[in-house]
Amino acid sequence: MRYSTTFIPTLKEVPSEAQIPSHQLMIRAGMARSLASGVYSFLPLGYAVVKKVMQILREEMDAIGGQEFHLPALNPIEIWEQTGRVAEMDDVLFHIKNREGLVLAPTHEEIIAYHARQHIKSYKDLPQIWYQIQTKFRNEPRPRSGVLRGRQFVMKDSYTLDATPEGLDAGYEKHRLAYERIFTRCGLNFFSVGASSGAMGGSGSQEFMVESDHGEDTCALAEDNSYAANIEVATSWTPPIERVPGDDAIEKFATPAAKTINDLIEKHGIPEERCAKSVVYIAGGEPLLILMCGNDELNEEKLARALDTTQFRPAEENELLANTGAHGGSIGPIGLKNPKMRVIADLRLKGVNGLVSGANEDGQHYRNIDLERDATIESWHDLRVVREGERVGGPDGPRLRVVRAIEIGHIFKLGTKYSKALNAVFLDENGREHPIIMGSYGIGVERIVACFIEQNHDELGIRWNAALTPYDVQIVGMNTKKSETVRAACEELEAELQAAGLKVLYDDRPASPGVKFKDADLLGFPVQLVVGDKNLDNGQVEVKSRKTGERELTARENALEAVRKLLAAS
């Protein structure tokens, strides 16, 4: 391909709307343009990369027995109503306005279950692995970071249909391994974490993550990589809190200026682990007191699992006062104004005495609290958010790092939520009817592209690897306007490299060398082949690795070999 005939609109300056490197570079390198908030047009160069990712996805999905579908984005709303997801997804689901009864599909569990119901009748029809690479629509409240969170995006989604839980486990494992191969082939530095299934439902799930300050998720990683989990489910080892000797009765004392745990520590000399922090929520319409140790932060995802509902929220100031008798800062488990108030506590506090907590009277706290003796704790749960530096497994375990991350893939053991709702059933060997057991697996295609750029760029531009690069090599012709020698050599090399199966972009523009070099570095194909009169006089051309920045002269007849070598090393 000749550069002079392509549409690769590069930009020298950073567009003001782009804040993160991948977004800036996708715009600057002429890969994509924004059309509306969260909606991007992919230009030829960007789409070439997307197609390479899709090819890898297809190869690996086919390799585990996946069968490719192409399901519609326009869906009848009835099907979505049957699974309850019209209400569940609420505003995220796009509704068609001028044709009643249609929505834009944000994912395809429903449609898969619908077709399974039509034709999967027997255990003999199972298992199945169905997948597609297709555009999804989600009315995200806040699109951000370029293509990382869009309202329209391409997803590889696949679904396993099984007769038994063991079958689901096998299909899930196949996907887990396929995903590792996919991300490895793409050249991503990634890790996988145990995750919360969230509103998708189901029993098990894992996320594939790329560490990035621009990620929307937070993960806890052991320093030796022996443990990795989404912060929503992450646990850590904390030193046990010893019981203090004696059996002193609780005692009220004045704490006029203590509003926070830090106030108790600093103004009253109480050790952090002897403070029981009270957090009040309204769960299912009823007030709930949650006790946390010291400054531990309540993890709402863990709370949701403990309560088996997401229907809760922090109490407001007037609700605090009405139920406890005090304002925030003086609340505790003893002497609550509302005697029916439920109290749960974090596991760290189990069996601990000598605690200080609010007396439900402004400016007053109790000391010498023994939760087992003095309070009624309905249940104990792990409810805390783990912190950077805590250990995993025990006092000698590896320390945790807490990092931001971008989710590039997610695998779920769905179970029968959708098959039950849509009556997708099969008959077993004994003629008995069962709902099909489903798994659901997703990869964000544009996110792979953006994450790759996040991990592979420098101040000059992108640094593609051989797997994802839109072109293998860029021929940079020096003074192609005047020098017929250079032009002829470039054209010969272009033909030679193309004949060898390489994808070549020949920069034949009559521009100055600086412009061509800068564009070549910005586009970032793995190899640059620089052709100029000076070196041609010696029968030589220059090859440059975008990855290392190293250049070397090579005999013109060895150019193909030199390019291949650098490409392989990219």
Added chain:
RNA sequence: CGGGGUGUAGCGUAGUCCGGUUAGCGCGCCUGCUUUGGGAGCAGGAAGCCGCAGGUUCGAAUCCUGCCACCCCGACCA
């Protein structure tokens, strides 16, 4: 949805507080000449409903009202 910010030529921006030339600059674009190993030089040129609508005023990019769009933080996120 809450908070913050920004809308001026394809891109980046000055001017806006304090109303008053023909709305300025850099990049890019077009023409010509020169130049060609790291974003060249000279000369000439095209391109702006100053986000939209209304209002105030002799006069509005600038002041007022409403709306829209985009970005950031938060909420949300299969």
